[in-house]
Amino acid sequence: MRLDKYLKVSRIIKRRPVANEACDAGRVMVNGKVAKASVDIKPGDVIEIAFGDKSVKVEVLSVQETYNKEEAKELYKYL
Numbered sequence: 001m002r003l004d005k006y007l008k009v010s011r012i013i014k015r016r017p018v019a020n021e022a023c024d025a026g027r028v029m030v031n032g033k034v035a036k037a038s039v040d041i042k043p044g045d046v047i048e049i050a051f052g053d054k055s056v057k058v059e060v061l062s063v064q065e066t067y068n069k070e071e072a073k074e075l076y077k078y079l
Helices: 003-009 016-024 071-075
Strands: 028-030 046-051 054-060 076-078
Touching (some): 003 016, 003 046, 003 071, 016 028
Antiparallel strands (some): 028 046, 046 054, 054 076
16 A cells, blocks of 8 residues: 555545655655655554654554544554
8 A cells, every 4th residue: 555545544644635745745754764655555664754843653553445433543553
């Protein structure tokens, strides 16, 4: 699954265009490397997102196309 879509489906970032902008600005890293929105995400990847002066680091646990709001939190765990 594409990084921008994963961020939206997992509800880490609420909207896909916002996820795209964060990737384009170089604020999203996957496994320690700056990532574009088109990077393929798989279980075990570590995603780090810089939001202003704080950052969020999560590990991908599962990748599926659709989830409801309650199940979205099971897609990743905070590190």
